[in-house]
Amino acid sequence: MRIVFASGNRGKYREMKAQLEPIGVELLFGGDMEGPHEIEETGETYADNALIKARAWAEATGLPALADDSGLEAEALGGLPGVHSARIVEGSDADRTRWLLGELADKEDMRGRFACAIAVVMPGGREPLVVTRYCPGVIIREPRGESGFGYDPVFIPDGFDKTFAELGDETKNKISHRALAVKGIAEMLRAVIE
Numbered sequence: 694m695r696i697v698f699a700s701g702n703r704g705k706y707r708e709m710k711a712q713l714e715p716i717g718v719e720l721l722f723g724g725d726m727e728g729p730h731e732i733e734e735t736g737e738t739y740a741d742n743a744l745i746k747a748r749a750w751a752e753a754t755g756l757p758a759l760a761d762d763s764g765l766e767a768e769a770l771g772g773l774p775g776v777h778s779a780r781i782v783e784g785s786d787a788d789r790t791r792w793l794l795g796e797l798a799d800k801e802d803m804r805g806r807f808a809c810a811i812a813v814v815m816p817g818g819r820e821p822l823v824v825t826r827y828c829p830g831v832i833i834r835e836p837r838g839e840s841g842f843g844y845d846p847v848f849i850p851d852g853f854d855k856t857f858a859e860l861g862d863e864t865k866n867k868i869s870h871r872a873l874a875v876k877g878i879a880e881m882l883r884a885v886i887e
């Protein structure tokens with residue numbers, strides 16, 4: 694089964710391809726295609742946004758399309774930045790991390806979780822596949838570590854004493870919200886392929 698990855702993010706593509714290949718899915722890189730690259734993420738949930746992107750790519754390419762959406766939720770902030778994680782303030786990842794730590798400065802509860810939804814839309818009216826998975830942990834007040842991206846330097850997943858940015862990609866890619874969501878969608882796809 695050939696599926697288009699509805700994003701130009703090569704890091705995410707590699708991670709997903711590695712997990713989907715063993716079940717017989719050939720994942721095509723959206724970054725190499727014309728596809729609808731500028732899609733407004735207007736959904737209220739990660740799943741809505743993943744579906745919006747996957748639908749647009751399935752329509753544009755005529756192929757099944759897979760899209761993801763993710764974010765970090767701080768409990769003390771009622772789940773913010775959440776689906777707005779990539780755009781909660783303008784500027785760089787470091788600016789958004791500073792915003793988060795500023796909002797949490799007078800809060801005691803530092804619990805949080807990363808969330809990731811993955812959707813697969815198949816042309817021809819078949820019911821879309823959608824999963825949402827979480828990686829719970831705590832947000833720390835001083836960034837630590839160099840690897841990864843986004844809020845990685847301020848997030849320690851449960852069961853560890855290092856941030857995602859200190860743990861590095863190999864460990865992160867086994868336990869992250871995205872890794873769990875890819876596993877979930879792979880199980881659903883296996884059932885469709887068989």
Ligand code: IMP
Binds near residue numbers: 842
């Ligand atoms: P999107 O899913 O590409 O729209 O990204 C959502 C935003 O959530 C990213 O820009 C990051 O700010 C944040 N985010 C999602 N997943 C991660 C992660 O694994 N580490 C750090 N930040 C993340």
